[in-house]
Amino acid sequence: MFAHIFLYRFKCLIRDRQLVFWTLVFPILLGTFFYMAFFNLNNDETFHPIDAAVVNNHAYQHDAQFKFVIEHISKGKKRLFNLKVASTQKEADSWLKTNKVKGYFTNGETLRLTVQESGLEQSIMKRFADQYRTDSSAIKSIAKENPKALQNGLLSDLGKQQSYVKEISGGSAKPNNVLNYFYSLIAMACLYGSFWGMKEVTDIQADVSARAARVNIAPVHKLKAFIAGSMAALLILFSEILVLLAYLHFGLSIDFGPRTGYVVLTALLGSMLGVSFGAFISALVKKGEGLKVAILLVISMVGSFLSGMMFLNMKYIIAQYVPLLSWVNPVNLLTDAFYALYYYDSLHRYTLNMTMMVFFILLFCGGTYLIVRRRKYASL
Amino acid sequence: MIIHVKNLVKRYGDLVALDHLSLDIKEGEIFGLLGPNGSGKSTAINCILSLLNYDKGDVEIFGKKMTPDAYDLKRDIGIVMQNVAVFDELTVYENIDYFCGLYVRDRAERKRLVEEAVAFVELDQFRKFYPKKLSGGLLRRLNIACGIAHKPKLIILDEPTVAVDPQSRNKILEGIERLNAQGATIVYTSHYMEEVEQICSRIVIMDKGRIIASGTQEELKAMITLGEKITVEAFSIEEEQLHQLRELTGIVSVDHMDNRLVIKSDKGNNNLETVLEFLKSHQIGFGRIYSEMPTLNDVFLEITGKQLRD
Numbered sequence: 018m019f020a021h022i023f024l025y026r027f028k029c030l031i032r033d034r035q036l037v038f039w040t041l042v043f044p045i046l047l048g049t050f051f052y053m054a055f056f057n058l059n060n061d062e063t064f065h066p067i068d069a070a071v072v073n074n075h076a077y078q079h080d081a082q083f084k085f086v087i088e089h090i091s092k093g094k095k096r097l098f099n100l101k102v103a104s105t106q107k108e109a110d111s112w113l114k115t116n117k118v119k120g121y122f123t124n125g126e127t128l129r130l131t132v133q134e135s136g137l138e139q140s141i142m143k144r145f146a147d148q149y150r151t152d153s154s155a156i157k158s159i160a161k162e163n164p165k166a167l168q169n170g171l172l173s174d175l176g177k178q179q180s181y182v183k184e185i186s187g188g189s190a191k192p193n194n195v196l197n198y199f200y201s202l203i204a205m206a207c208l209y210g211s212f213w214g215m216k217e218v219t220d221i222q223a224d225v226s227a228r229a230a231r232v233n234i235a236p237v238h239k240l241k242a243f244i245a246g247s248m249a250a251l252l253i254l255f256s257e258i259l260v261l262l263a264y265l266h267f268g269l270s271i272d273f274g275p276r277t278g279y280v281v282l283t284a285l286l287g288s289m290l291g292v293s294f295g296a297f298i299s300a301l302v303k304k305g306e307g308l309k310v311a312i313l314l315v316i317s318m319v320g321s322f323l324s325g326m327m328f329l330n331m332k333y334i335i336a337q338y339v340p341l342l343s344w345v346n347p348v349n350l351l352t353d354a355f356y357a358l359y360y361y362d363s364l365h366r367y368t369l370n371m372t373m374m375v376f377f378i379l380l381f382c383g384g385t386y387l388i389v390r391r392r393k394y395a396s397l
Numbered sequence: 398m399i400i401h402v403k404n405l406v407k408r409y410g411d412l413v414a415l416d417h418l419s420l421d422i423k424e425g426e427i428f429g430l431l432g433p434n435g436s437g438k439s440t441a442i443n444c445i446l447s448l449l450n451y452d453k454g455d456v457e458i459f460g461k462k463m464t465p466d467a468y469d470l471k472r473d474i475g476i477v478m479q480n481v482a483v484f485d486e487l488t489v490y491e492n493i494d495y496f497c498g499l500y501v502r503d504r505a506e507r508k509r510l511v512e513e514a515v516a517f518v519e520l521d522q523f524r525k526f527y528p529k530k531l532s533g534g535l536l537r538r539l540n541i542a543c544g545i546a547h548k549p550k551l552i553i554l555d556e557p558t559v560a561v562d563p564q565s566r567n568k569i570l571e572g573i574e575r576l577n578a579q580g581a582t583i584v585y586t587s588h589y590m591e592e593v594e595q596i597c598s599r600i601v602i603m604d605k606g607r608i609i610a611s612g613t614q615e616e617l618k619a620m621i622t623l624g625e626k627i628t629v630e631a632f633s634i635e636e637e638q639l640h641q642l643r644e645l646t647g648i649v650s651v652d653h654m655d656n657r658l659v660i661k662s663d664k665g666n667n668n669l670e671t672v673l674e675f676l677k678s679h680q681i682g683f684g685r686i687y688s689e690m691p692t693l694n695d696v697f698l699e700i701t702g703k704q705l706r707d
C-alpha cells in the first residue's frame with residue numbers, strides 16, 4: 018500500500034510541469050544568468066589577448082625566471098598577452114601613448130606595471146604583476162631545486178587567463194563573496210520546493226480538494242498516505258537540488274569546498290525544510306490556493322533577498338542590525354550553512370545553522386501533523 | 398440494513414444543513430435522495446461517510462458504527478463524488494488503478510478489476526488520455542469508474558450526471574442499474590426528478606435539511622391529491638363553459654391559456670372520459686389531447702409549494 022501510494026504520488030508530482038519548472042529549471046536558468054552577470058561569460062568567450070609590452074632592460078635579460086613566465090603565458094591559443102619587447106623604456110612609453118599596448122612591465126628590484134588608463138585589461142595586468150610578485154620567491158626556490166616542476170604546471174596557474182578574467186570581472190565583490198549569490202540561489206530552490214509540500218497537503222486534505230476527499234474515504238490510514246506522498250515529494254526535491262548542485266559545480270565551476278558529504282547533507286536538510294515548510298503553510302491556510310502560493314512565494318523571495326541573493330550586502334546588514342532575523346530566515350540558514358562550509362575550517366557555525374534548520378523542520382512537521390491528523394472535517 | 402441514520406444534525410454556523418435526518422437503506426435497493434440545490438444531500442452523504450463531523454446523531458453502515466478508521470466498512474463502500482475527483486497528472490487507466498489500489502492489495506486482482514471498470518464505463522479507447530483531454534461526459538464516466546472499480550457492496554453516487562449530455566446520462570443510468578443487478582446497493586442523489594423516477598426503487602425527498610416525503614414512486618404519488626393532468630388543444634371556449642367544467646366531479650382545477658386547456662384532476666379513474674364527454678356535449682372543437690400522470694415534481698410542489706427545479 019505504501020509503495021502503491023508512493024509510486025503514484027511520485028508520478029503525480031513529477032508530471033506537474035509547472036512545478037518542475039519553478040523548482041528545477043528556473044533555478045538553473047537563474048544560476049546561469051548569475052554566472053554570466055558575475056563572470057562576464059561573454060567576455061570570457063571572446064577574450065582577446067591583451068597587448069602588453071616588457072622593457073628589455075638589464076634586469077629583464079638577466080631574470081630568466083620572469084622571462085620564462087611571461088613568455089610562457091604569451092604563447093599559444095589561450096595566451097594572456099600579445100607580448101612585445103621594447104628595447105627601451107622610451108619606446109614602451111610611446112607605444113603606450115599611441116595605444117599600441119595597454120601597459121608595459123618593467124623588471125627591476127620588483128616588477129613594475131605602467132598603464133595609462135584603468136579598465137578590465139589593465140586590472141588583469143595588475144593582477145598578474147601582483148600574483149607574480151607574491152609567487153616569485155617561491156617560484157625562484159622551486160626553480161632552483163626542481164626546474165622540471167615549473168614547466169609541469171606550476172606556471173600554468175599563473176598564466177591561466179580564465180582565472181584572471183573571472184576574478185577581476187567579478188567587480189567589487191571578492192570572488193568568495195560571489196559564491197554567496199549561488200549559495201542563496203540553492204537555498205531559494207529548496208524553499209521553492211515548498212510547492213511540493215503544498216501539493217501533498219492539497220491532495221490529502223479533504224476540505225481542500227475533492228481528490229483528497231476520495232482518498233480520505235478509502236480504507237487507508239491518512240497519515241500513512243500523507244507520509245508516502247511526502248517521501249515522494251522529498252525524493253523529487255532532493256534530486257532536483259542535487260542536479261542543481263551538480264550543474265553549479267561541474268557546469269559553472271562554483272566551488273563548494275572539499276567537504277562534499279556535508280554539502281549533500283545540507284542539500285538534504287534544505288529539501289526537508291522546503292517540503293515541510295510548504296506542507297505546514299498550506300495545512301495552516303485552509304482555503305485559497307492563490308493565497309497559499311502568494312505566501313510561499315513572498316517568504317521565499319523575501320528570505321532570499323534578505324540572505325543576499327539580489328544584493329550581497331543585505332546579508333551583512335541584516336547580520337549586523339537585526340541578527341535575530343538572520344537566524345529565523347530559513348533561506349539565510351541554508352545560504353549560511355553552505356557559506357560556512359566553504360569558508361571556515363571549523364564546523365562550528367555550520368553546525369549552528371544546521372541545528373536551527375532541524376529545529377524549523379521539526380516545527381513545521383509537528384505543526385503539519387497536528388493539522389493533517391484530523392480525519393473529520395467541520396466543512397468541506 | 399445497509400445504512401442506518403438516526404437523527405442526524407449538522408450545522409454550519411447558524412445554518413442547519415441537516416435537521417434530524419433519519420434514513421434506512423435496505424440491501425439491494427436503488428435508493429434515491431431527491432432534493433433541490435442546497436437541500437443538504439451532499440452534506441448528508443459526507444456525514445454518513447464520516448468525512449464531515451456532525452453535531453448529533455448516529456450513523457451505522459452494514460450494521461456497524463461508521464468512523465474514519467472503520468476500514469472494514471470502508472473497503473465495501475464505493476463513492477462517486479459530486480465534484481469530479483481525479484488526478485490531472487494521471488491517465489484514465491492510472492487514475493482508476495490508483496484508487497482501486499487503495500482498496501485492493503493483490504496486483505493481479507487489481508489489474509482485472511481495473512480492466513473491468515474501464516470496460517464498464519466504455520473508456521477503453523481513452524485509457525491513455527489525461528483527464529484534461531476528456532469531454533465532460535467522459536470525465537464523469539471516469540469519475541464513476543474510480544469509485545466503483547473495487548466492486549463495493551454499497552455504492553453512493555452524488556449527482557453523478559451533473560452537466561452531462563442526455564446520451565451519456567442514459568449510459569450512466571443504465572450502468573447504475575447494471576451494478577445494482579450485480580448485487581450492489583445504490584444510493585443515488587440528484588435534483589433531477591426524471592432520473593430518480595427512472596431508476597430508483599425507493600425515494601426520499603429532502604428540503605432544507607429535512608425529509609419531507611419518502612416511499613416508492615407510487616407511494617409518493619399516492620400521497621398527494623393530484624391525479625392525472627389533462628391537456629387539450631382547444632381554440633374557442635367560453636368563460637361559462639370553463640366554469641361548468643370546474644364544477645364536474647373529479648376536476649380540481651382548470652386553466653385556459655394560449656389555446657390550451659390544462660385540467661388537473663384528482664385520483665378518480667374516469668377523468669379523461671368525463672372531460673371528453675363534456676367537450677363533445679358542448680360541441681367544443683379540440684385538437685390534440687393528452688394526459689400525464691403526476692411527477693415527483695408535482696409531489697414536491699404540492700408539499701412545499703415550490704418547484705423542485707428552479
Ligand SMILES: Nc1ncnc2c1ncn2[C@@H]1O[C@H](COP(=O)(O)OP(=O)(O)OP(=O)(O)O)[C@@H](O)[C@H]1O
Nearest residue numbers: 396397409414433434435436437438439440441588
Ligand atoms: N462548507 C459550508 N459552509 C457553510 N455552509 C455550507 C457549507 N457546505 C454547504 N453549506 C450549506 O449547507 C446546505 C446544504 O448544502 P449541500 O451541499 O449539502 O446541498 P446539496 O443538496 O448537495 O445541493 P446541490 O444539489 O447543489 O449539490 C446549503 O444551504 C449550503 O449552502
Ligand SMILES: [Mg+2]
Nearest residue numbers: 438439440479
Ligand atoms: Mg450536493
